[in-house]
Amino acid sequence: MAGAALLAACGGGGSSAPDASQPAASALSAQAVLGEKIFFDASLSASGKQACASCHSPTNAHAPANDLSVQLGGSLLDQQGRRQAPSINYLSFDTAFFFAADGTPTGGFFWDGRAASLLEQAGEPFMNPFEMANAGVADVIAKLANASYAAEFKAVFGADIFTRPDDAMLRVKLALSQYQKEDTGFRAFSSKYDEFLRGKVQLADQEMRGLALFNNPTKGNCIGCHPSGKAADGSFPLFTDFTYDNLGVPRNPLIARNDDPAYNDLGLCERADLADRADLCGAFKVPSLRNVAQRHVFFHNGRFNTLKDAVTFYVQRDTNPEKWYPLNADGSVKKFDDLPPRYHANVNTVEVPYNRHPGDVPALSDAEVDDVIVFLKTLSDGYRP
């Protein structure tokens, strides 16, 4: 990787799970049991109808079960969230945000990595006005004190815990993070591809072709950000290196905020601690591709609704930009229309498959895109031969 633009591209960072091949399936700790109850408790939201599980459905790899670009929240469940609610599976292998030795931003939770841990991440949705929309910590804890499992909470964390809202909130976050760390449903490693790595099944011909295209640095080059191989210690791939990239994803007209031409979601550089890093504007975290076939929307702004569109966008963004971006009045393509022009240079146009120009042959043909998609479907947990 060369050039400042690629500081936001992939490389570096952990990308495999140390205990992947045999996730421990022991009983949940008392904290994790409480975390599970909190995770499914809609009463902890201002609307009384939204729990963590509402946007992170366990039946859909802990991602939304609907096809909304962004989820609705707030006290009346009528407020659009800013970004797509991602799957939270396999996040227990993520780390706090850091810059790798070569400058690559890596790690962190949320699309911009602003939370340093699962615990820290777990607290934000409770207060987010577009999500659970509580007025504050005391508001959350007051609702928790009325929950059916309040006595269990006190049994684990102290009889007077609800009299100390800040302490109680910390324990809510602890319980949620423990649940995500301990429940193997968040890291099942039970896909067909996992079974393939275990030598128990063979991939079909088209799946193998898709894997080869996925790995090939001159074709899909997906492996550049989504490692697919086992690590030297035998751990299984997570299909993300937890880095960030700027893909120039088209603006999504289904997000109401985008009606305002002055509004932009700039990703990493919106963070206060990275406000002076204009080179990172437009970069978002690389998600895991595990269970990607179960996803209903793709990219940080949920711009695409099918895997076919998402994969095709990668390979045709630069060869056929008119298919993905609106046209200017003069007929030219308004490429990278979700970023102010001063940040267009940040978009990754160097690595395969983005290193093309209009009229070039895309890195993958339509049939090859289909092969890759067939392979991606082998990454869904819960495989049964």
Added chain:
Amino acid sequence: MSSTRPRALPARALLAASLALSASTAFAQSATETALAQRLDQLAAELAAVKAQLVQLQQAQAAAPAPAAPVAQAAPGSFGTTPPAPGSAPAYSASLLGPGTVLTSYGEINYNRPTRQTQNTQVDVRRFVLGYQHRFDEKTKVVTELEVEHAVSSAADPGEVEVEQAYIERQLTPVWSLRAGLFLMPVGLLNENHEPTAFYGVERNFVETAIIPSTWREGGAQLVGNFDNGLTVQGGITTGFDLNKWDATSTEGKESPLFSIHQELALAKGHDLAAFGAVNWRGIPGLLVGGSLFTGQATQAQAVDKARITLWDIHARWTPGKWDFSTVYTRGTISNTAALNAALVGNPTLIPKSFDGFYLQGAYKVWSFDDYALSPFARWEQFNTAKSYADLGMGLTPEAARAERVVTMGANLQVSQGVVLKADYQRFRENADLNRVNLGLGWSF
């Protein structure tokens, strides 16, 4: 095998005299002379130890009425002798280091100038090595080498610090000895004799770096038999390679398949041990003929599929008069690569099924005066790090690599028994961008 190389300081005079007397002997690294030097080293070390003991005895007698003073250096032969603390005395003389303890060292400073890509010209302290041998008694010694590559080793620098050898050797009988620890593998001509004064050309040959991963060492135990008829037999059990380290996304495996997965006894995975054997025969003066075989599983119980790595070689060196000829053929195989590669398809560097290399080299000492000796040489080598791949099906099986052929022409100028200047030109047939001029300064004692 350090016993075949670093010249112990006290042995230098003896060795020089011996070589001067051997006017008809070819270049100083011939197999026979190396063996001779080996014996001289051993004898010199033992002589130094005996002298030191004598001095101690004389001092003890002179001071007989006084209580026994603590002896800084325990007499050789006592196990558990503590070597002198580093820096406690100048490390220039074996006698100052202590009886039976010798300092060894070698180094290389190289200049490489690619003729087509001069912007890639480099000058490098390729390696700087310090070692010691300490003889606990007449039958037991420890041999160590600590190496720094590329001058500076830190998180921000390219260098490495490595323990290259660290083993104990115990002479069991006049013929057999037992070696245990971290030792160099007895493969090819160069691996155990890799000091810059021991090979022609600024850089080590490709066959014995790309195919035989010199400097290749493993941890384990081996028996070494030196027979009077010139036969040396070695065999043992060691650690092996780790195929889990194979990085299909990088080019390391293409540059040297085994180098990319060697373990160097750095938290080495030890589930799969390997066996090796080597035979070398020096029964005719000036001639060395030998071969080796290494084989062992290499997935270390961390992959579903097992895979065996086997490497063998045959080699010969003949030093008639002022001539010096040598040749090596080596071939490696990795089993079950179809299964191992299945999850790696599409990556640029899959695991090869086989790889091999061969070279022929000739040198002639055209001029000598005092310690000076000028020996032009030429070497032709062919090597292929991915000679074949297991079948993965149409469209998925990588094409075998084309063999690279390299011609190296140059000269070694020995300016002292342990100092050499080198210059050569290397021409690559497949990748002419690598053509280069090399200059080198090396030393070894």
